[in-house]
Amino acid sequence: MSSVLRAEHLTRRLPGAVPVTLVDDVSLEVQRGEFICIMGPSGSGKSSLLYLLGLLDRPDSGKVWLADKDTSACDDNQLAAMRLAKLGFVFQFHFLLAEFTVAQNVLLPMQRLGLRDGSAAAEHALGLLDRLGIADQAHKFPSQLSGGQRQRAALARALANDPLLILADEPTGNLDSAATQNVRQLLRSLADGGQTVIAVTHDHEFAKAADRVLGLVDGRQVVGWRP
Numbered sequence: 201m202s203s204v205l206r207a208e209h210l211t212r213r214l215p216g217a218v219p220v221t222l223v224d225d226v227s228l229e230v231q232r233g234e235f236i237c238i239m240g241p242s243g244s245g246k247s248s249l250l251y252l253l254g255l256l257d258r259p260d261s262g263k264v265w266l267a268d269k270d271t272s273a274c275d276d277n278q279l280a281a282m283r284l285a286k287l288g289f290v291f292q293f294h295f296l297l298a299e300f301t302v303a304q305n306v307l308l309p310m311q312r313l314g315l316r317d318g319s320a321a322a323e324h325a326l327g328l329l330d331r332l333g334i335a336d337q338a339h340k341f342p343s344q345l346s347g348g349q350r351q352r353a354a355l356a357r358a359l360a361n362d363p364l365l366i367l368a369d370e371p372t373g374n375l376d377s378a379a380t381q382n383v384r385q386l387l388r389s390l391a392d393g394g395q396t397v398i399a400v401t402h403d404h405e406f407a408k409a410a411d412r413v414l415g416l417v418d419g420r421q422v423v424g425w426r427p
């Protein structure tokens with residue numbers, strides 16, 4: 201079976217008088233429908249690794265294959281096109297556009313990709329919001345939603361382009377425990393439905409919900425890491 205994502209020997213350093221190694225020789229293979237958490241102490245390189253896996257940054261050595269395509273030979277425009285077409289991102293801050301309604305925010309990625317025509321796109325957006333339990337918020341603006349609702353809207357937007365892989369960086373970092381549990385369960389149920397998910401988190405409960413935990417300490421992956 202071909203993998204959704206494969207990373208081999210990723211290393212990322214920051215040059216300088218005292219070079220800093222953010223990610224140190226990390227390898228990972230992810231299959232369709234897997235829910236993987238990246239965990240570890242603050243400053244251990246979790247976000248840096250996620251940016252490499254999400255093609256937002258390039259490794260100094262090592263390679264990332266997305267759906268069997270070697271991304272190391274791609275130029276910046278090709279990487280941007282792959283991110284738009286194949287990846288969905290969720291960050292700690294929702295980054296929804298304040299002047300657009302929730303439904304319009306979810307529509308935007310489909311419009312940019314020309315994925316569906318007007319009514320089919322609108323129907324798909326409403327379907328995603330319904331799946332995430334916020335269909336009744338579709339015509340509100342982000343400022344009118346609770347933190348948990350905003351994060352579910354951000355997840356709906358990340359799903360709008362039918363991504364091969366969702367990458368989430370501390371998706372519950374700003375949420376209370378009830379909203380955190382809700383987002384965690386949503387990610388689990390998305391994976392159960394075949395959606396592949398990689399999430400960086402400090403929330404130990406994620407380790408129980410995930411299929412696998414990639415533990416990082418000082419940028420290196422630690423076999424058998426437990427929160």
Ligand SMILES: Nc1ncnc2c1ncn2[C@@H]1O[C@H](COP(=O)(O)OP(=O)(O)OP(=O)(O)O)[C@@H](O)[C@H]1O
Nearest residue numbers: 214220221222240241242243244245246247248249
């Ligand atoms: N642009 C940068 N310049 C200098 N140092 C950086 C930069 N980006 C990251 N770092 C450092 O690299 C290390 C790894 O950072 P990273 O954000 O990947 O860790 P993290 O595990 O995600 O941390 P946290 O859990 O606190 O978000 C940290 O020590 C951080 O201070």
